[in-house]
Structures are given as C-alpha cells and as structure tokens.
Amino acid sequence: MKNTTRYSRQIVLPEIGLLGQQKLRDAHVLVIGAGGLGCPVLQNLAAAGVGSLGIVDGDVVEETNLHRQLLYTLKDCGKGKAATAAEAVLLLNPDVNVNVFSEFLNKQNAFEIVGDNQIIVDCTDSIGVRYLINDVAVSKNIPVVYASIYKFEGQVSVFNYKNGPSYRCLFPETESLITVPNCVASGVLGILPNTLGAFQATEVLKIILEIGSVLSGKLLIYDGLHYQTQLVDFAKNPAAIEKGRINGLKILNQENAELQALDSEAFLEKCRQDDCLVIDIREAYEEPEWKGANVVNVPLVALENYCCQLDKDESIVLFCQSGQRSQLALAYLKKEGFTELSHLKNGIQSL
Incomplete structure (x- = not known):
C-alpha cells in the first residue's frame, strides 16, 4: 500500500495497523446527501483513507449552506453539490476514488446508484428518502449509518448491521411524514451537523475495521446545547424488516423492468x-x-x-x-x- 505516511498516526494504533488501513483502502462507501451531515462525513472518511466514496446529491450550493457545510466556499454558490464536494474531497486526499451522482435518490435510480457499495451513509433530511434507503439496504443486506438533526439536537444509529434492526424497526411508517420539520423551517446550530457527521464517520470506520461497539440496536441522542447524551436501546421487528425487504424487491423489479425495456x-x-x-x-x-x-x-x-x-x-x-x-x-x-x-x-x- 502506497503513501502510508499520511495515515501513520492511525496505523500505529494496534486496532488498525497496516491491515486495517488496507481494509479502509479497499472499502466502498456511498454517502447520500452532501449537505450539513454529508460534508463532515466525506471529509473524515477521505482523510482516513477510505478508498472509494460515492456522493449522491441533486442540489446546488447556496449561501445559507455555508455556516455548516464546510466543504464549500462562497465561490461555489450555484454549483452542484455532488461535483463540488468531489473536487474538495480530491484536494483533501487525491488517493480517494470518487463517484459523483448529481441527482436525488429515487425509486428509479436507487439500486443502480447503490451498486456494489458496502456501506450507505444516510445524510438526508427527507423521511421518504430514508425509508427508500432502508428498503434498498435491507433487500441488499447493506448496513446504513444514520443521523438526523434538529435545532441543537441530533441522533445517530446504525441499521441493518449483521442482521440487526432496521430503520423501520425504530421508526414505523406513518401517514404524517409531511409534518416532520427540516433545518430550513426550524433552523440549526451550524456546528451540530459537523458533530453528528463525525459520529457517523466514526461508525463507518468501526464497521470497516470491525472494531469497537457499533450502534446497532442503539440510538445515540446528543443535546449540543446542554452537552448531554443518551443511549436508547431498540429491538428488532421482523415484520418491519420483512416489509422493507418486500418494498426493496418491488423497487428492484421496477428498476430492472425499466432497464430492460428498449x-x-x-x-x-x-x-x-x-x-x-x-x-x-x-x-x-x-x-x-x-x-x-x-x-x-x-x-x-x-x-x-x-x-x-x-x-x-x-x-x-x-x-x-x-x-x-x-x-x-x-x-x-x-x-x-x-x-x-x-x-x-x-x-x-x-x-
């Protein structure tokens, strides 16, 4: 493996070493959303030497993003987030292979975009897309590292890890999804998504390296205003997992049908x-x-x-x-x- 000097401070850790660094180099991680959570996730994973990063986002950079999305500068306003984030990642670490998807994840492109990635990082702020990510991941047996933020608070968990609970186990689907607020409506402390994104990146690295305790079946709740954390256990729901698997297969069949229609x-x-x-x-x-x-x-x-x-x-x-x-x-x-x-x-x- 070339350029070990860059990673020497983490290679020296007995839990990582050269073998662990090679695992990071060989890993394929898909980051869905290049906003407040996605920026720190991409920065940290690229810096750690994760070899292949997929970036999915159909949005453009706006000035209101800049107080929390630190991959971007004022000159980037109006540019596509996915491509701009990719340029910033390659400046940070040219050894990383970056795949750019300048589009939003939907039922028509989900399976094609996810491809052969080993881990999905959910950095979205859309409840509907989170269920879509869950259903695709469950049907492909891929772990999902999740986070969400609200004002001064955030939460992190890992779903579908080694046959563990899924997103639907923790959040059963309801009819009132439209009422869930996002940072546009409710506001957010700029540093909060960077903190939560760093948590997500940590979970990704632990999964790749197979070290430590992964947040599977556990929801970490973080209160940045009062600096409090809470760890909540939640159980696996076989019916919820089966629902996700069935939905995922339906989406796959629909996507395949489109691909096979000339x-x-x-x-x-x-x-x-x-x-x-x-x-x-x-x-x-x-x-x-x-x-x-x-x-x-x-x-x-x-x-x-x-x-x-x-x-x-x-x-x-x-x-x-x-x-x-x-x-x-x-x-x-x-x-x-x-x-x-x-x-x-x-x-x-x-x-």
Missing part, C-alpha cells in the same frame, strides 16, 4: 447484432411482419418448450404487438434463469 432505436440496434436472438412472440398471422437473420417467431404459448434449447446466458430480445406479452415473456424467462433479457417497449407498433 426504445425503438435500441431495439433496431439489437436486431443488427449477430450474437443477439430476437424473438417475435406474436402469432404468425399478426402484422406487420418483422424479419431478420436473427429473428425467430415463437408464439407466447410455445415459448416454454422453445426456451429449453437455449443458452441461459444468451442475449435475447423479445417483442410483440404492444409490449404487454413481451414483458410477461421476459418475466417468465428471468424466473427460469435467463440473464441477458430485454424487450421492445410498446411493441412493434411503436416502430
């Missing part, structure tokens, strides 16, 4: 590829005809028998008249273990 241009390109099998699942009499060297007509009712002779890793494109039958066929083949599948969105009538 527009007309992508479909025509597939038809030109010799190594791609294009299956017309319409009945033989249906029009318009669509022919090609790699196009075969296999009506939906005959697909089960036909697919038995196919390689399950073969690239296959399905189409029908409107896209409905081809979507059903895609779902069936996916269930049978086929891996390279797509279909023509809205069917041949869209060409």
